[in-house]
Amino acid sequence: MSNANTMHAISQNVLGGPEVLQEVEVERPTPGPSEVLVRVRAAGVNPTDWKHRELGIFLGQPPFVLGWDVSGVVEAVGIGVTVHQPGDEVFGMLPYPFGVGSHAEYVTAPARSFAAKPSSVDHTQAGALPLVALTAWQALVDTADVQPGQRVLVHAAAGGVGHVAVQIAKARGAYVIGTASAGKHDFLRELGADELIDYRTTDFTEAVKDVDVVLDTMGGDYAVRSLRVLRKDGLVVSILPGSSKELSAEAEKLGVRAVEMLVEADHTGMKAIAELVEAGKLRATIAETFPLADAAKAHALGDTGRTTGKLVLLMD
Structure with a gap:
């Protein structure tokens, strides 16, 4: 003791x-x-x-x-x-x-x-x-400024950051697409996801297009591959800096944008998250x-x- x-x-x-x-x-x-x-x-x-x-x-x-x-x-x-x-x-x-x-x-x-x-x-x-919600908030709101009606793709949508990002994107009025194994699709629909892709059976780059914002929570080649599903001037936000060396060069070649971010402690962000929780929009x-x-x-x-x-x- x-x-x-x-x-x-x-x-x-x-x-x-x-x-x-x-x-x-x-x-x-x-x-x-x-x-x-x-x-x-x-x-x-x-x-x-x-x-x-x-x-x-x-x-x-x-x-x-x-x-x-x-x-x-x-x-x-x-x-x-x-x-x-x-x-x-x-x-x-x-x-x-x-x-x-x-x-x-x-x-x-x-x-x-x-x-x-x-x-x-x-x-x-x-x-x-805190960490997952601030990550999603800083990626989707502070960095991407997601607007109503925009198409947002969330990778690993049933994971810690992913399932919170789905809710934050929905609270912003976005159309939300998620990648997850088939067994997690019902869970994600309950959170508000509009469209789901089983990454085990489907290549997301062939299943979705004209996306405004992609949240990459996976690393590896996911961020670079995600560039192909963006509309012109669309944005990939990767929360795993350094996972891909060719990301910025490939984005420039395709006429789209890509950024890498680390989450930061944030009093204002925490207050915004608390408001979403109190409003019943985030759990x-x-x-x-x-x-x-x-x-x-x-x-x-x-x-x-x-x-x-x-x-x-x-x-x-």
């Missing part, structure tokens, strides 16, 4: 599979200027977590505590914080990639990484949303929840690449 000065967290000393994750007791952080200390109640687990666990990507060599999603309660505020007070229920994403560390009982972060948790959902639901589908101590099991399930929706760690 942790005392007033320590907390439990999930850490790792080496890169590798889920088995490298271990529960440790570490010093509880203290909020600095413009920061808040949040008692974490729920934290989503995302593909970027298991990729960093295995490869280090941006974080380099361990030890480190993973996790960017947070839903919890403000425990203390640092000097100068006015947007939150102790006792406030908040949710948000820690600054990506270096503000990592939410797979723990407490976390500190800039106060404006968080917004008020929507009162209509619990911490599990709120803890599943995370929870694939499974795990106690913090079972983080390795969550990672093992995530590694399969077969989950629908989000995996969430619960701290209570």
